[in-house]
Amino acid sequence: MKLGLDIGGTKTAAAIVHTDGRLAVLRTRASGHGPDAVVRVAASLALEAVAAAGTTTAGLSFIGACMPGLVDRESGLVSHAVNLGVERLDLAGRLGAALGQPVAVDNDVKTAALGAHHLLDQRNTDGTLAYLNIGTGLAAALVRNGEVLRGSDGSLGEIGHLPMGGDALCKCGQRGCLETLVSGSALERMWPPSGSGRPHGRNPFVAADAGDTSAAAAGAQLSAGLFLAVQMLVLTTGADRIVIGGGLTRLGGDLSTALAREIEQRARASDFVASLDLASRIELVPADLPVAALGAAMLQHGPLPTPQRPSGVPA
Known part of the structure; x- marks a missing residue:
């Protein structure tokens, strides 16, 4: 399974996704404000979703995360995420340290x-x-x-x-x-x-x-x-x-x-x-369809599996 994190201006979502694109677990929480709170909320929510899926971060094949602002995918740095009170944040490094696994990052809307x-x-x-x-x-x-x-x-x-x-x-x-x-x-x-x-x-x-x-x-x-x-x-x-x-x-x-x-x-x-x-x-897009969190789980380089519409959401 893969983990996708969507850190939005108001809400953070964590999605555990099967390799065929099916949604296994979705957890949401109000986003933190400021670099420390952003990382703390996202990491805590990720661990909650992982536990609900009955696995650990070490058992995941991939972790991706996205948030607003200008995102350098290579360095993992995020800048100018004004709605989250973030001027500069090493999102990949700090989330990776909190979760114990590498994290790929990208801008939330692109994701x-x-x-x-x-x-x-x-x-x-x-x-x-x-x-x-x-x-x-x-x-x-x-x-x-x-x-x-x-x-x-x-x-x-x-x-x-x-x-x-x-x-x-x-x-x-x-x-x-x-x-x-x-x-x-x-x-x-x-x-x-x-x-x-x-x-x-x-x-x-x-x-x-x-x-x-x-x-x-x-x-x-x-x-x-x-x-x-x-x-x-x-x-x-x-x-x-x-x-x-x-x-x-x-x-x-x-x-x-x-x-x-x-x-x-x-x-x-x-x-x-x-x-x-x-x-x-x-x-x-239906409001309850977590496209950014699901997209974050697809950020890995290379061919992607043909995804399926997650179960439990409107067609």
């Missing part, structure tokens, strides 16, 4: 793109799949001809930090980044919890239908920002498919419907937008 490609797009190996992650932040990754594209410095796909206008301050230090329009942090800013508090998984589209005007404004901004992200990916990469994942996909059909309406309205106003046929290219 999720790999997982999404193998789980959802196995037959389409000749095209380009763009994975758009709308979680605490916003980023994208590309898989072309079955390979993840990276760019010379690994920053390819960091579309969340493209300034698109507006005055909202982004955690990267710029203002008006795309991430300030469509992301979990953007939703928190545009529709903050009320005095009595709201559950983290609150739905602005449902609240808007109930008469919440601030929720309606936030939902409209999310839809517009998501449209811009999808259109940008299609125009700049020629992606055949846009697979959307991340924490905000918990909004499910409401998010899909809002995006479809946004695309329809824009297409009616522009023959050019209509010609892109964006609606036919989009697919949402």
